[in-house]
Amino acid sequence: MIDETFQAWRLDDVRQTLVLAARRTRLPEVVYWGPPLPKGEDLGTLYHAYALDVTGGMLDENPDLSILPEASRTFPGQPGLILRAQDGSPLLPKFCFDGADETGDTLTLHYKDDDTNLRYTARFQTDPDTRIITAKAFLDSDDPVHLHWLSAPVIPGPQLSDEMIDVAGRWTGEFQLNRTAWSPGMRYRENRTGRTGHEHFPGLIVPCRGATNTQGHAYAFHYGWSGGHKMIAEELPDGRRQIQFGHAARMEVNAAKHFESASLYLTFSDDGLNGCAVAFQRHLRDRIITPANDKPRPVHYNCWEAVYFDHKLDILQDIATRAAKLGAERFVLDDGWFGQRDDDTTSLSDWQVDPRKYPDGLGPLIDHVHGEGMTFGIWFEPEMINEDSDLHRAHPDWALGSEDQTLGRQQKALNMGLPEVRDFVYDRMAAILTEYPIDYIKWDHNRVLPAPDADQTRGSYALLDRLREDFPHVEIESCASGGGRIDFGIMKRTQRVWLSDSNDALERLKMQHNAALFLPMSVTGSHVGPRKCHTSGRILDISFRAWVAAQRHMGFEMDPRELNEHEEAVLKDVTSWWKHNRDWLIPADILRLDSADPAVIAEQQLARDGSKFVIFAGKAETSDQIAPRPLRLTRLFHDATYRVRLINRESGAPATLSRGTPVLKEKAIEVSGAWLMTQGVTLPWSFPESMWVLEGERL
Structure with missing residues (x-):
């Protein structure tokens, strides 16, 4: 949608809508990202309703938190582009609209600055099956320039979020989750090792208040680049939040006329962290990987x-x-x-x-x-x-x-x-x-x-x-x-x-x-x-x-x-x-379960058609509570009946320590999806450093 005062575009899949809007010919902002909006939603109203009020101590107008925040427009946070001419002088473009292409699930926006002879392109592509939005930025110049920083299209962070989850690690200790509170200022992570890195996996999840593995709203990001990345999660003085991902700063050693970010993969979930996880799992498996053959995965x-x-x-x-x-x-x-x-x-x-x-x-x-x-x-x-x-x-x-x-x-x-x-x-x-x-x-x-x-x-x-x-x-x-x-x-x-x-x-x-x-x-x-x-x-x-x-x-x-x-x-x-x-396991969705016992790390691998699942409940340490707590399952059919059985009973503790008679010790049970997701299964007592495995089948 384009008129004289603003421009707007929207991207949709069955789980999310992303709306971009701009004043006149400026770079657009993401003015909405979340659950699907009605098809007839007035984007002009959304754009105008998105604007913040102005009070004392502020400029007379809030600078745009655009997909490429520009230092030349008094933006108070980290800019999305840092660039110098070959003589070392800074280049401070003001990009203006130069066209848009909308083809199928892809939106491409073109901008230019005639004073610096720079052109900026942002591309967004939705995937209705995997529910991933892929965003990418391109920069072109008539003359060679030195690039210090180019962010992929910048996304605002949600206001109803108290923390962010990013991923750290080390050799033999990869994929450790960090939870960092939002606060005024910047969370800055950068990997300068020249590879993706054990220490700074290029991913971020922003859960909204109350979100868990299985419920609530969450937003997730992954930057698909193997050479080291930079992440900025910043809360501006006016309270708005921005999230930037790009190559590690100053990675482009030589002056050039063309630069591009890697793809930034985005997804919104309305069923907790699992919604983000399943979107990434499916997109990687079904869209990114090119199999070498059609044979089953070999042991x-x-x-x-x-x-x-x-x-x-x-x-x-x-x-x-x-x-x-x-x-x-x-x-x-x-x-x-x-x-x-x-x-x-x-x-x-x-x-x-x-x-x-x-x-x-x-x-x-x-x-x-x-x-x-x-x-x-x-x-x-x-x-x-x-x-x-x-x-x-x-x-x-x-x-x-x-x-x-x-x-x-x-x-x-x-x-x-x-x-x-x-x-x-x-x-x-x-x-x-x-x-x-x-x-x-x-x-x-x-x-x-x-x-x-x-x-x-x-x-x-x-x-x-x-x-x-x-x-x-x-x-x-x-x-x-x-x-x-x-x-x-x-x-x-x-x-x-x-x-x-x-x-x-x-x-x-x-x-x-x-x-x-x-x-x-x-x-x-x-x-x-x-x-x-x-x-x-x-x-x-x-x-x-x-x-x-x-x-x-x-x-x-x-x-x-x-x-x-x-x-x-x-x-x-x-x-x-x-x-x-x-x-059936290879294309299954891996769902992290919310375990009532912090000692139990549990997941549910669910067939794509929902017909069967397997539960892996690993006990990582001694439980604080003496008896096992029920384990709630997720994403089952509420009214369906499931047969659930424990398939590795022989792995349990000796009878002197596991003396009770939980039914799963002896036979399968047939129960509703509602019961499994609300009450949950109670497993026999077990030693630390052990695993219970349950199979479930929809009847």
């Missing part, structure tokens, strides 16, 4: 924590045989197969098979793996280089950063912005993928960069894109010392993530629960680790380890020769259960 075996760098063909063949008997369908050869790679000090970038360990090449191992009915995968760290490598001796100038830089894991990063570097790495990787029947790459990234550089990320994307085009059948996992590179940008080019280098099931239980706010089961690798965890030293029961892995894309990562008969039997049973159910 995964990785040999890293079994042998590390000590590769011996006969031992690996024995391990492969044992893994296959446990139910593995893919065998992944991890670090140590190339160059002179006996530890992490040498050979990165020398991607040729080590003849000392594999005198006949990888063929004998791959033939054995195939003979056991498994596909074969292999580890690469393509963007990295050791100083002790043939390539570094020939081309020390191909390393990113200074000669005297601090190393990370004994290595440097290759300069992926150089075409000759990408060509070299491509040729080495393509030679291996051509010579051997390889179906899977574990693509690692084990150090932060010496400085953030957008060209590095774009170069890595280009290498991935080229390999995907030439070897489309090869699935790729994004690993960066575990979960250091997980975002929708890298997932456009990969099919799986390694959530963490920790195989500690207790830590995984917590991480997986939080990561489900953004990630579906299909991409989230989770492995049964060794009896004694190599990163925590914790010893956990095989049943708990197996069921935690079965919550996501299941695999094993231990030496199977350590397993006793009982452990083998449990692992086979849980793996068989996962295979039997994976066809």
Whole structure:
């Protein structure tokens, strides 16, 4: 809608409406984002009703909180664009309307500033099925300019919110949720490590007052970029709130004529954090990921924590045989197969098979793996280089950063912005993928960069894109010392993530629960680790380890020769259960449950048609209350009847400690969805570091 005094546009799906409006030809503001509005809503009235009053101590008119707040218009907060000319002088454009394109579910708005010869474009795209709005910003200039900061389209924060939830973490401790109160001033988070980062996952959830996992209003954001990002959540002096996401500041090293943000993924939920989670899960799985094949997700075996760098063909063949008997369908050869790679000090970038360990090449191992009915995968760290490598001796100038830089894991990063570097790495990787029947790459990234550089990320994307085009059948996992590179940008080019280098099931239980706010089961690798965890030293029961892995894309990562008969039997049973159910679990929605007991971390995986579900109720610590509290389920049909049964009763505590007779100990129950969502199921007593698993079926 356009007239002489204002302009307005709206975007809709079945769960949300977003309204943009502008005074005359200025950049628009988001004047409404929330539950769907009637189709006939008068946007002019909305625009005028959105305006704030003016009182003492304020300007005579409130500056626009536009999708690109402009410093030139007396905006009192952080601007959406910081730009300099080549001579260093600041550029302060005032953008004016230059056209709009509305095509299907996409709205593209064009603006220009004739004084600076700059053009700004904002694009918004709705997805009626996943309920994600994708927003992106573009900047063009007639002359090369230096970009310090460009935000994706800026969104106002809700007023009826007391806090925001963002995501921090560390190595072996990814996806930790932070709750920060809104207050006057700015919440500023920036990752300058040159990759997505363990420390600052590019996501934000803003719950409104009273929201929980299963109820209430919430707004969520994810910035799909792998090179480090900046987030600003600011409360202005007048009380308005703005949320900005973009590349980390000063990532564009060179002057250029064209810049663009990554995609900012937005969603509004009217059923708590789960509504945001399901939107992100579905959008990533159904819109972002490009599968390498149409086969069911295979049970995964990785040999890293079994042998590390000590590769011996006969031992690996024995391990492969044992893994296959446990139910593995893919065998992944991890670090140590190339160059002179006996530890992490040498050979990165020398991607040729080590003849000392594999005198006949990888063929004998791959033939054995195939003979056991498994596909074969292999580890690469393509963007990295050791100083002790043939390539570094020939081309020390191909390393990113200074000669005297601090190393990370004994290595440097290759300069992926150089075409000759990408060509070299491509040729080495393509030679291996051509010579051997390889179906899977574990693509690692084990150090932060010496400085953030957008060209590095774009170069890595280009290498991935080229390999995907030439070897489309090869699935790729994004690993960066575990979960250091997980975002929708890298997932456009990969099919799986390694959530963490920790195989500690207790830590995984917590991480997986939080990561489900953004990630579906299909991409989230989770492995049964060794009896004694190599990163925590914790010893956990095989049943708990197996069921935690079965919550996501299941695999094993231990030496199977350590397993006793009982452990083998449990692992086979849980793996068989996962295979039997994976066809409906992979597209299922992961719903975080509101647990009355803080010691219990519980989730409900619900089939897309609502016909069945599974409950994973993990007990992370000793409960304060002596008896278990009921666990409420969610998103069931109120009037439907469900059969619910406990499928792992044998995992429970001994009769001396669990002496009662809860009905689920003995048999299934048939109850209404209303009862399950209002009263909830009461589970038997259990030890800490254990898991109850329930199956439900709509009758």
